[in-house]
Amino acid sequence: MRRLESLGHFIWDFIVGDDWRIAAGVVLALGLTAIVAGTSWSAWWILPLVVALLLAGSVWRAAPRRRTPSARP
């Protein structure tokens, strides 16, 4: 059981990594692309847009918060 658990952890770390939102966002974006591609609309722009947002959001969350210096002496 513990071996299965550590295998699961390994696969999760290997594929998903530090930010699960990236993996979830990629899957959703691909799904949306497939849906839109099935209509008469063009769908190529969805992935670049979502990827840019995912990357910016992930970097923003991981970057250390900017500390506001205290106004009080």
Place this chain on the structure above:
Amino acid sequence: MSGPEVGLAISVFLACAVEAVEALTIVLAVGVTRSWRSAMTGVGAAVILLAAVTAALGPALTSIPINTLRLIVGALLLVFGLQWLRKAILRAGGAKSQRDELQEFEHEREEALQAGAIDSGLDAYSFTIAFKGVFLEGLEVIFIVLTFGANQHNVGLAAAAAGAAVLAIVLTGVAVHRPLARVPENAMKFAVGVMLTSFGMFWGAEGAGAHWPGGDAALLVLIPATLLIAVGLVAILRRRAAHPAVPQPAKAAISA
């Protein structure tokens, strides 16, 4: 060689070189500190296991229909590429410490020294650490080689690029006999992140049924655009680090 093939060769070479540098640091640390024979036995065992994984996965991947393959590979490359790029951006922007091979080497060496007496036969510690290091880093190499290669119907080119990278790093490591601290590892990771993300978007969208304007030429826009966004994020992080936030009363005084 076509544009996508050049991209494939560069991406695979850089990615494999980065992974090889990391594996080399681990093997050198246990080899120098404890037992070269055991460390090299670990490396050999990992290489055999990696070859078995490649033999099992390679034909399976190439037998998948091309659009399904592109969708799966695109998704995986995107997830991998975005993780690499995210880390590289944070490091370049000063929000995360840069990877330092000398520091990693010292850390591994300290742990190897504290791991107890060295076995006279096969040293289990050296074997395990070398095996784990080479297998885990090698798994990423295999993943990149197989996905890129299968998608472009050119596993041979991807394997050649990977082999050249590993050979170059190992020969340099043997020659200098110390960790390759001068390899611009972080810059290489940045470049690999950009390439994996761009190819991931390209193949992922195609696999999902979208058509890129200009076909393969779209990569010539996707790669610089991804690079531009990544460089922009680095610039924002650096600016944030250089200019701490202005306190509220000071802001009010400025606007008054």
